Amino acid sequence: MSLRQTLSEFYPPKPTFTDKDLEDLGGKVYLITGGTSGIGFILAKTLYSKNAKVYITSRSAASGEKAISEIKESAASSHGELRYLVMDLGDLQTVVPAVKSFLAQETLLHTVWFNAGVMKVPSGSISKQGYELQWGTNVVGHFVMNKLLMPILLTTAQVAPKGSVRVVWVSSDGHSLLSPKGDGIDWEDITTRKSEGWKGEKGSMTYYGQSKAGNVLLAMELAKRYGNEDIIGVSLNPGHLKTNLQRHSNSALAKRFEGLVLHDPSFGALTELYAGFSDAIGTDNNGVYIIPWGRVGKIRQDIEAGFHHRGTGKKLWEILEKETEEYVLTA
Ligand SMILES: NC(=O)c1ccc[n+]([C@@H]2O[C@H](COP(=O)([O-])OP(=O)(O)OC[C@H]3O[C@@H](n4cnc5c(N)ncnc54)[C@H](OP(=O)(O)O)[C@@H]3O)[C@@H](O)[C@H]2O)c1
Numbered sequence: 001m002s003l004r005q006t007l008s009e010f011y012p013p014k015p016t017f018t019d020k021d022l023e024d025l026g027g028k029v030y031l032i033t034g035g036t037s038g039i040g041f042i043l044a045k046t047l048y049s050k051n052a053k054v055y056i057t058s059r060s061a062a063s064g065e066k067a068i069s070e071i072k073e074s075a076a077s078s079h080g081e082l083r084y085l086v087m088d089l090g091d092l093q094t095v096v097p098a099v100k101s102f103l104a105q106e107t108l109l110h111t112v113w114f115n116a117g118v119m120k121v122p123s124g125s126i127s128k129q130g131y132e133l134q135w136g137t138n139v140v141g142h143f144v145m146n147k148l149l150m151p152i153l154l155t156t157a158q159v160a161p162k163g164s165v166r167v168v169w170v171s172s173d174g175h176s177l178l179s180p181k182g183d184g185i186d187w188e189d190i191t192t193r194k195s196e197g198w199k200g201e202k203g204s205m206t207y208y209g210q211s212k213a214g215n216v217l218l219a220m221e222l223a224k225r226y227g228n229e230d231i232i233g234v235s236l237n238p239g240h241l242k243t244n245l246q247r248h249s250n251s252a253l254a255k256r257f258e259g260l261v262l263h264d265p266s267f268g269a270l271t272e273l274y275a276g277f278s279d280a281i282g283t284d285n286n287g288v289y290i291i292p293w294g295r296v297g298k299i300r301q302d303i304e305a306g307f308h309h310r311g312t313g314k315k316l317w318e319i320l321e322k323e324t325e326e327y328v329l330t331a
Helices: 002-012 038-049 060-074 091-103 133-159 187-191 204-229 244-248 252-261 265-277 301-309 312-329
Strands: 029-034 053-058 079-086 111-114 164-169 234-235 289-291 295-297
Touching: 002 265, 002 289, 029 038, 038 053, 038 060, 038 265, 053 060, 053 244, 060 079, 091 133, 111 133, 111 265, 133 164, 133 265, 133 312, 164 204, 164 265, 164 295, 187 204, 187 312, 204 234, 204 301, 234 265, 265 289, 301 312
Parallel strands: 029 053, 029 111, 053 079, 111 164, 164 234, 234 289
Antiparallel strands: 289 295
16 A cells, blocks of 8 residues: 555545435345444435435434434435444444344345444453454454344345445554554454453554454455355445544544544545445455545555465454354354
8 A cells, every 4th residue: 555545545536426326226225334423324314315225223222213313304305214223333242133133124135334433442441242342343243243144145146236235344544554564463462352451552543453454354355255156345444534433532632633634424425335336346356445535445565465375364254253153153
């Protein structure tokens, strides 16, 4: 990944793919994690305005209801449908029943955006199952969802247009700028469950970068495993956007930096829209990484080399399968 690409991710050219390029989505079913605020909320509005049936996830019924009523208000003439699933990605006990409830309601799923995420959580924060909180939320929770959703995605791929059934992993340029050098992941770190009182010695932003490297690797590995069955895996950096993601960054310096680089979140929703619908993405470049506001980009070189020459995607997939099998197998 070049300096030129890094700079263009901070200050991207104008978007070339917008909601105007979307056909009518009546009869299609989409799922977005984290649809209550930020990028996911805006993406849900766009899909709903095109008459899709859209599921969002929320951490409480109240926030799900609130988001849905606001989305409905934004597109009063839509013939689409909106539903929410309550789950906390940081607690696998809540993820499984939420996905099961989705599967009880639907027979098709045209694309899922693994969009929810947390960043810069207080050092030492852990998920319910004892993972560093950003790893637990951004990676482990989504991995379990993906495993449980695979059958419905494969069924949909048999009847949907080629290349249209996608799993979009929302990463960040943090995968490149912040994650550990080499594979992007410290392997020992992700297999050791933490207990209360753990200090988070690497620093919160390194763990964030590691979780986003995990998202990139999972998109590529998914493409490798399911590409033959016409499932497309995509990862992306949505861009630097003014959302609730920065809720934990309170220093004056951070605020000043953010003032210089953060854009309106609607641009990030365009990056996610491109990843979900652009025909520049398909079987030929399955596993691709998308940069703001909808362009094909490159991931960090050592992470790419790790995937192709050291089998890091396979390794991560297998570790996560082992770590989460008690939740997936009993679902
Ligand atoms: N904003 C940026 O500059 C930027 C840059 C690069 C990448 N990204 C990525 O873009 C994605 C969307 O972020 P955003 O900027 O839209 O941030 P946001 O406004 O904070 O939205 C994040 C969403 O994720 C949900 N969420 C957080 N923790 C969760 C959990 N444990 N379980 C379930 N849902 C949870 C939030 O729900 P609540 O409403 O309940 O909190 C919210 O709906 C993230 O993956 C982020 O890493 C953002």
